[in-house]
Amino acid sequence: MSRNPSHRPTDRPGPQAGEAPAINPTLNKGPVNQRVPEGDNRPRLICDDCGFIHYDNPKIVVGAVCLHEDRILLCRRAIPPRIGYWTLPAGYLELNESTEAGAAREAFEEATARIEIERLLAVYNIPRISQVQLIYRARLLSPEVAAGEESQEVALFRWEDIPRQEIAFPSVHWALDHHRETRALRDFPPFGNPAGETGHY
């Protein structure tokens, strides 16, 4: 393992969607060089200054199709990417959190919504950005919702009123359609990506 500072690249790998490592360019660079650690079989980002190995693995996004009677909760995004577009309440699962608890937390953070998780609707894979999305069907415990910090506005939409031209991500379309297909069912296997779809946008 070389610790020669001249080996540091001037270009750093870009941040994942949704996060921006704030590296101060006047200081050192953090774990930016790729090497295979001893006993491992693939390259990891390693810090040449301190030896820290950054085991970067896919992240879990948890979210829900939240229903009040026949209306679906959507949130208009106030943060990048896709500011101003509509999405389901969803976000990164946090440490020591179950997937159901994470989906409920996101619904509260983005729309002050209290929900009851009913069923796993879908597991979507978006390998290009190393995301696995677990999307649940949930019931709103009250129709009182309001925009959280990450939302410009939130609203409950009837199916025919969903702003399909202003949806933030392909997987939001998938989840809406998959919910529609199974809305009368109690038990069903979760959906995956629609055939041939990668989630790229």
Add this chain to the structure above:
Amino acid sequence: MSRNPSHRPTDRPGPQAGEAPAINPTLNKGPVNQRVPEGDNRPRLICDDCGFIHYDNPKIVVGAVCLHEDRILLCRRAIPPRIGYWTLPAGYLELNESTEAGAAREAFEEATARIEIERLLAVYNIPRISQVQLIYRARLLSPEVAAGEESQEVALFRWEDIPRQEIAFPSVHWALDHHRETRALRDFPPFGNPAGETGHY
């Protein structure tokens, strides 16, 4: 944000199960101090030397109950934790990998097994160690299996021959039982943790 080196703790947070950041104690410490980054709402590990923010999120474990006729593939672990105990082929999902591809890769790495994924059997949450496990039911394309680097031995077990006293983790018991319950079914909703079970061992 303080960058005072005297604020560095002498105790570092322990590694997650299955990984060991190799920090050289004669150098600096890497992202070991917890602070809330600007625009965030919870503490993250930050490196005082370079400002790198270590967004640590739960990790995804992918695995499979792999079947040849009525026999189930198990692997005797050659690595910690639980060396010498039997487990299903499973491991951490890697970047840019789909969950199905990851489960198939693990079966090959641990048992040189070629498999076809059939169905999502379960989504288990083990929040104490920040793990989400996606366990599939899969078909072995051939009964020819052999121990990979992380296995002492591998074998195909009839149900009644499974070494229940030498199983590595609670979630392996869960997956075996959940498979047994649904082995004749084509479509079913995935299982979660058995009621009241945390996966702690």
